[in-house]
Amino acid sequence: MEQNPYTPSSAAFESNKSENKSGVFKILKKIFIGIGIVFVVIFALLVWAGFSTNKVYKKFEHTAEPFINDFLTEQSPWDYEKSKPYLSKAWLDVTADGDGKKLFTFFNKLGAFKSVDSIEWQGCNSSKHTSYGSIQRCNYVVRASYEKGPAAILMGLSIELEEIKVVQLKVNSDVFMQ
Structure with missing residues (x-):
């Protein structure tokens, strides 16, 4: 059933x-x-x-903007030797003196430094590196005026021995197209 x-x-x-x-x-x-x-x-x-x-x-927060202003003021004209105290150990380790001098000579096409128009914070991160240990880094975009025209400068800043140093520098300007 x-x-x-x-x-x-x-x-x-x-x-x-x-x-x-x-x-x-x-x-x-x-x-x-x-x-x-x-x-x-x-x-x-x-x-x-x-x-x-x-x-x-x-x-x-309170030290990056004065550091950026000091660095750019000191770089009029752009001079690799004068910039070395501002550059990180990582930068100096991977950039040969000849290459650094060529790069800064190229930046001299901008002419004399006039002013910083704005500084924009882009972000921060903290990472570990096998050669350099812990790296704390913040990126800034700086809009600056130069004798021959404006420039947008990306600056990667890191803390090294309790001091801010430049770990990355990228300069964009229409002046370089001329």
């Missing part, structure tokens, strides 16, 4: 459908839980990155 004679024949078919639906819902539930966990992990990483960036930025 497997079947109840009082149950219509369609009842067995409907119970199979409900079992299939519950299996689909179980799978969907697992998928949504997995997606939720991924979002929680991403959110936690973003919060951690925000706190890390803020911690590094505080070290640069």
